[in-house]
Structure formats: C-alpha cells, structure tokens
Amino acid sequence: MTIDIISVVPDLLSSPFAHSILKRAAEKGLLQVNIINLRDYTTYARAQVDDYQFGGGAGMVLMIEPLVNAVESLKKEKIYDEIIFLTPDGETFNQKQANSLSLKTNLLLICGHYKGIDQRFRDHFVTKEISIGDYVLSGGELAAAVLTDAIGRLIPGVLNNETSALTDSFQDNLLAPPVYTRPEVFRDWPIPDVLKSGNHKLIEQWRYEQAVQRTTLLRPDILDSK
Numbered sequence: 502m503t504i505d506i507i508s509v510v511p512d513l514l515s516s517p518f519a520h521s522i523l524k525r526a527a528e529k530g531l532l533q534v535n536i537i538n539l540r541d542y543t544t545y546a547r548a549q550v551d552d553y554q555f556g557g558g559a560g561m562v563l564m565i566e567p568l569v570n571a572v573e574s575l576k577k578e579k580i581y582d583e584i585i586f587l588t589p590d591g592e593t594f595n596q597k598q599a600n601s602l603s604l605k606t607n608l609l610l611i612c613g614h615y616k617g618i619d620q621r622f623r624d625h626f627v628t629k630e631i632s633i634g635d636y637v638l639s640g641g642e643l644a645a646a647v648l649t650d651a652i653g654r655l656i657p658g659v660l661n662n663e664t665s666a667l668t669d670s671f672q673d674n675l676l677a678p679p680v681y682t683r684p685e686v687f688r689d690w691p692i693p694d695v696l697k698s699g700n701h702k703l704i705e706q707w708r709y710e711q712a713v714q715r716t717t718l719l720r721p722d723i724l725d726s727k
C-alpha cells in the first residue's frame with residue numbers, strides 16, 4: 502500500500518513513520534509513505550501556495566493550481582482509491598474507517614492549512630473528507646499522521662501476531678480488557694488469579710467480561726455502534 506501526503510509543512514511529517522510498527526511496515530515493503538511538498542508544484546513567484554480569500558475575511562486559503570498540479574502529476578504514476586482531504590468539517594475518523602482504508606492500494610492525503618483550501622479543489626478532486634475529532638488543529642499534518650498510523654498497522658502482515666489487531670479496542674465495538682505483566686505482586690497489588698489459572702477458556706471469558714464492563718462504564722455509546 503502507498504500513502505502519499507501533500508503538505509506545505511513536510512517537515513512535520515518526517516519522523517512519525519520512522520519508528521516502531523510503521524518503520525517495520527516500510528521495511529517489509531507493506532507500506533510506503535511519500536511526503537510531497539506542495540511548494541514544488543506552484544508556478545507562482547517565491548513558491549507561493551496561498552492567497553487572500555475572495556469576499557474578504559481573515560486568513561489565507563490554499564490556491565487550487567498548486568494542488569491540481571500536484572495531484573495530476575501524482576496521478577500519472579498511480580491510480581488512487583481515495584483522495585482524502587483532512588479537515589475539521591469532515592466525517593469523524595474511527596476504527597471502522599481505518600479497517601476499510603487499510604484494504605486499499607493507494608491513498609492520497611491532502612493537508613490543509615491557514616483558512617482552508619479553495620472549495621473548487623474539494624468539489625472536483627477530493628473523494629473523501631475526514632476529521633480526527635471535534636477540535637481544530639493548525640493544519641492537517643498531525644491528522645494525516647494519525648490516519649497513516651491507524652491504517653498502516655492494520656495492513657495484513659504488518660503486525661507480527663495477526664490476532665493482536667483483532668483484540669484492539671474498538672475492533673469488536675468493545676474497549677480492550679486490562680493487561681498485566683511481571684511482577685505477579687507489586688506492593689500489595691496482585692494480578693487477577695484467573696490469569697495464572699492456565700485455563701484459556703476461562704481467561705478468554707474473563708477478558709470478554711472485563712471488556713464489556715469497561716465499555717459499559719466508559720464508552721456505552723460504542724457498544725451498539727457500527
């Protein structure tokens with residue numbers, strides 16, 4: 502899978518994919534992330550990519566020409582399954598979308614900045630608009646990093662143990678159950694006895710009950726979603 506990301510602040514995206522699971526995904530050839538600098542595609546002087554908005558109002562807007570130049574140039578190399586604009590007014594991102602996007606071959610993410618991007622680009626090129634939550638970020642880069650991480654770890658073969666994504670929080674509309682590691686007793690806090698029982702059926706049952714309990718208490722809204 503490839504995820505191409507168009508940004509005016511490419512430096513913001515240099516490190517998030519160079520570590521841990523996503524680094525391994527890249528090394529295994531399962532995920533390739535390309536960062537594209539929008540300024541490389543402008544024909545305006547001094548690498549200008551934004552301008553004042555028509556009708557007046559505070560804040561600059563990303564111009565359509567550099568965006569279209571970039572997208573049309575990238576489209577010569579591959580066919581995109583989705584061209585996604587990251588924006589607070591998009592559909593709120595969730596695990597279901599992450600699952601579905603992890604099955605695609607080529608994604609193009611567009612990071613907005615300033616006041617936004619020219620609406621005509623959204624109308625004619627963008628196929629999906631995604632937000633990562635009800636708050637405003639300075640630009641789409643951190644959101645693009647969030648999407649890439651959430652999607653990348655779900656690509657088949659990326660995780661060592663395939664079942665570990667299946668037991669993540671949200672995967673079955675449940676939060677994950679609690680987990681413990683050594684030591685068995687720390688201060689006067691022992692781990693639950695059942696985890697030492699060696700009875701896998703009992704342990705699975707306990708984990709499921711814990712997950713249901715946690716979800717009912719903390720996130721009743723996700724119990725029946727999807």
Ligand code: 6GU
Pocket residue numbers: 586587588589631632633634635636637638639640641644645
């Ligand atoms: Cl995708 N972009 C920006 N700028 N702010 C956000 C967001 C995206 N999602 C939540 N807030």
